[in-house]
Amino acid sequence: MQAHLAAQDDDMWYVITDGQMKILKMNTAAITTEGAPQMVEKHRSEWTDEDKKKENLDNVAKYIIYKTLDKNMFAKIKTCTTTKEIWEKLTQLCEGNDHTKENKLTVAIQKFDNTKMKPGETLAEFNERFSSIIIELISLRKDYSNREIALKVMRALPREWDVKP
Known part of the structure; x- marks a missing residue:
């Protein structure tokens, strides 16, 4: 069957x-x-x-x-x-056609590259926003390694989140 x-x-x-x-x-x-x-x-x-x-x-x-x-x-x-x-x-x-897909990918990569935690934004809100960018990139066949994503998150956090010596 x-x-x-x-x-x-x-x-x-x-x-x-x-x-x-x-x-x-x-x-x-x-x-x-x-x-x-x-x-x-x-x-x-x-x-x-x-x-x-x-x-x-x-x-x-x-x-x-x-x-x-x-x-x-x-x-x-x-x-x-x-x-x-x-x-x-x-x-x-x-x-869309190949040109449209390429434009969408370029915009999504720019969003990823320019992502920063906004003033007053909670970590949960940032995570939700950042996750939606990652999902969009994956849907456009662009993958980042876990290391690249972790580094991006670390760089996206505001200065007050820096480790104090």
Whole structure:
């Protein structure tokens, strides 16, 4: 049963990333030069229950995506006809192109570099603000070592936090 669900998940992801599944069968009448049978599309009258489920995966995937979007985001993708189109549009809207990603990364690195604890800010408030910057950097595929992060935190603290000799 678990293997069946894993295969169905793989099929669902295929529909999202590669497009509608084609229901195929072997064409035993034609043999390729390598001796392997040629694949041709099955006629609807030949579909099994499993074939029907696979063919419907695009609709299932669209429904799942629709249910997760707010009205504003739905309005931006409602003209897309396949799950693949929806996924590509959402990726573009949420991540942007390579230039946009690079700009976001540059801004996030500047935030990291310029982070200082504000006057009157508690350590908990600073930690929350600093953690959100780290999460943003990780989402943009920029990782800092624990040592780099610890050093940054130490440098970000105000002078009154310095160790007294």
